[in-house]
Amino acid sequence: RSLVVVHFWAPWAPQCAQMNEVMAALAKEHTQVTFVKLEAEAVPEVSEKYGISSVPTFLFFKNSQKVDRLDGAHAPELTKKVQRHASSSSVSAGSNDSVKEDLNVRLKKLINAAPCMLFMKGSPKEPRCGFSKQMVEILNKHGISFSSFDIFSDEEVRQGLKTYSNWPTYPQLYVAGELIGGLDIVKELEASGELDTVCPKAQKLEDRLKILINKAPVMLFMKGSKQMAKCGFSKQIIEIINSTGVDYETFDILEDEEVRQGLKTYSNWPTYPQLYVKGELVGGVDIVKELKESGELLPVLKGEN
Numbered sequence: 001r002s003l004v005v006v007h008f009w010a011p012w013a014p015q016c017a018q019m020n021e022v023m024a025a026l027a028k029e030h031t032q033v034t035f036v037k038l039e040a041e042a043v044p045e046v047s048e049k050y051g052i053s054s055v056p057t058f059l060f061f062k063n064s065q066k067v068d069r070l071d072g073a074h075a076p077e078l079t080k081k082v083q084r085h086a087s088s089s090s091v092s093a094g095s096n097d098s099v100k101e102d103l104n105v106r107l108k109k110l111i112n113a114a115p116c117m118l119f120m121k122g123s124p125k126e127p128r129c130g131f132s133k134q135m136v137e138i139l140n141k142h143g144i145s146f147s148s149f150d151i152f153s154d155e156e157v158r159q160g161l162k163t164y165s166n167w168p169t170y171p172q173l174y175v176a177g178e179l180i181g182g183l184d185i186v187k188e189l190e191a192s193g194e195l196d197t198v199c200p201k202a203q204k205l206e207d208r209l210k211i212l213i214n215k216a217p218v219m220l221f222m223k224g225s226k227q228m229a230k231c232g233f234s235k236q237i238i239e240i241i242n243s244t245g246v247d248y249e250t251f252d253i254l255e256d257e258e259v260r261q262g263l264k265t266y267s268n269w270p271t272y273p274q275l276y277v278k279g280e281l282v283g284g285v286d287i288v289k290e291l292k293e294s295g296e297l298l299p300v301l302k303g304e305n
Helices: 014-029 044-049 075-089 093-111 130-141 155-165 183-192 205-213 232-244 257-267 285-294 297-301
Strands: 003-009 034-039 057-062 065-071 116-120 147-150 172-175 178-181 218-222 249-252 274-277 280-283
Touching (some): 003 014, 057 075, 093 116, 130 183, 178 183, 205 218, 205 257, 218 232, 232 285, 285 297
Parallel strands (some): 003 034, 218 249
Antiparallel strands (some): 003 057, 172 178, 218 274
């Protein structure tokens, strides 16, 4: 079960030279892994067989079977993939079952990562096959809220899920951890009118904002988090609230463009940070500063005003 990592590279590409250095460092750390460099243009038939269209590209093999790939010069991702595959390789061949069990645990987590999960080729914005494209169009047309997983990004998941779900093709749609099926099944459900009852509807933005605003008695919508503010105004408001000792929760608007834009309209307040107490907008950093200076901030945060 030893792991072999093959780097398809080109001498004219500076990013390949950088990744060769990364690979040399990984080779010292993972002595049980075999690292190989192949000049992509010198072995065109091999490059063609494995669909190598750019350099650097890394292929991962176990027992002569391709189990994963990485396109591009992504040192952290290469390190992560080597660590993951090397740790499962270091398990002796006799404990093949435990490796299978680990994969099944991972697949179960992925299937349950959202109420509605689509395993597809590519992403909803850029589907990489006609069936995946049609599936995304149907789900969007019905306003269905779903998350997706690109099976091209992980060969282990791509092969493992076929066995796990006993369904040989992609896309695959899951609701509440249960397999619904592929494109044909979803088309049948759409034709019979059952699709809307089977799949969860996308939450309206206004409803979502209401829930977020009321998630905690004191909610701060900011750039960054309590631990790391990502703008000066957010940093100032956190310092002021922290000085009161009042408990509060934060939402990072940089993580969600829909919330970032929607909340400005919803609250009729054009900038961030925005502070809410019991679902009501208090204001931004200037208002909070004024409340602190007048001695009103603590009663406001406690919901007494």
